[in-house]
Amino acid sequence: MTRFEDQDLTEAEFRECDLTRARFIGVVMQDVAIDGLVSNLVVNGVEVASYVEAELDRRHPVRLLIRSADAVELRQAHRQLQADWKATVERLDQMSDGSEHQQVQGEWSAVQTLRHLVFVHDSWFRRCCLGSDRPFTALGLASPYVPDQAEQGIDQAADPTLQEVLAVRHEQVLELESWLSSVTPSELSATAPVPSGPGWPPYARGKSVLQCLHVVLNEEWEHHGFCVRDLDLLNR
Numbered sequence: 001m002t003r004f005e006d007q008d009l010t011e012a013e014f015r016e017c018d019l020t021r022a023r024f025i026g027v028v029m030q031d032v033a034i035d036g037l038v039s040n041l042v043v044n045g046v047e048v049a050s051y052v053e054a055e056l057d058r059r060h061p062v063r064l065l066i067r068s069a070d071a072v073e074l075r076q077a078h079r080q081l082q083a084d085w086k087a088t089v090e091r092l093d094q095m096s097d098g099s100e101h102q103q104v105q106g107e108w109s110a111v112q113t114l115r116h117l118v119f120v121h122d123s124w125f126r127r128c129c130l131g132s133d134r135p136f137t138a139l140g141l142a143s144p145y146v147p148d149q150a151e152q153g154i155d156q157a158a159d160p161t162l163q164e165v166l167a168v169r170h171e172q173v174l175e176l177e178s179w180l181s182s183v184t185p186s187e188l189s190a191t192a193p194v195p196s197g198p199g200w201p202p203y204a205r206g207k208s209v210l211q212c213l214h215v216v217l218n219e220e221w222e223h224h225g226f227c228v229r230d231l232d233l234l235n236r
Contacts, residue, residue, distance in 0.1 A: 013106075016145060035226075066217040069188065069210055074217070075180045081220045082173055088228060089166065095234070100162045104230040108141075113227045114165045115141035119154070120219045121172040128204045128212035129179070131193030137168055146200050176216070188213070 041049040057063050062084075065077035092100050092110055100110045108116065119140035126132040135153025139160045142149050149156055188210040204212055 016143070060221070062221065066221060067214060069185075071180065071183055071185070071188065074213065075177075077217055078176060078180055081217065081224065084224055085220070088224065088231070089162075091231065092162070095231070099231070099234060102234060104233045107226060107230055110227050110231065111160070111162050111165055112141055113223050114162075114169060115139055115158075115160070116143075117220060117223060118165065118168050118172065120216055121176070123200045124204070124212050124215045124219070125172075125176060127199060128192045128194050128201070128207070129209050129216075131195060133195040133197075133199075139165060139168065142200065148198065152199060 038052065039049050040047060041052075062077055062080045065073045065080070068074055068077065088110075103109045103112075118137050119142045122136040122140055123142075126134070138153060138155040139158045140154055141158075142154055188208070190209050192204055192207050192209050192212045194205050
């Protein structure tokens with residue numbers, strides 16, 4: 001266990017850290033931002049994660065559709081998510097040249113974010129929902145902790161333009177849209193047909209197709225929010 005005592009962690013950044021069962025005692029936390037998978041978070045004796053989730057659902061009703069098990073609502077969620085991305089890409093077109101590649105506070109640029117969603121589609125949809133063992137799209141962007149990226153088809157030196165990424169995204173959106181148009185409840189509840197052998201994500205085996213689809217849709221929503229947040233900062 002790592003213990004910090006009487007330490008000044010002002011402006012500290014914890015990235016891709018596991019803080020499960022961490023305890024903050026007698027701390028001062030002002031102007032703090034937390035982005036991540038948060039549950040059972042107790043602040044001064046009050047469990048607040050449920051309040052946060054309820055407020056997010058109120059602000060973004062599409063989250064309720066994303067978590068649905070109903071194919072009609074899942075199709076509606078997908079359409080709404082893509083409409084939001086369309087508006088954001090149109091916004092990018094109105095910004096100064098190079099904005100799509102500009103990073104804010106070390107976060108992914110808009111192009112990098114879209115490249116990551118290409119990777120999410122290849123891994124959590126094609127591999128987990130469809131059982132595909134084809135190589136991932138070369139321009140996709142995986143998180144640094146994903147192992148064996150080159151072996152899975154990813155070109156870590158890729159530097160595509162926004163239009164190149166959008167062309168791939170268009171194909172993927174149509175693929176998922178077509179699948180959602182005919183998927184049945186039994187197919188959604190079935191165990192994900194993840195191919196045997198190594199490949200990302202390794203922990204999808206045993207999950208249902210629906211659970212894997214929820215990951216895809218949630219990643220679309222989460223990363224769109226991050227992208228909009230950073231574009232707002234660029235426009236200040």
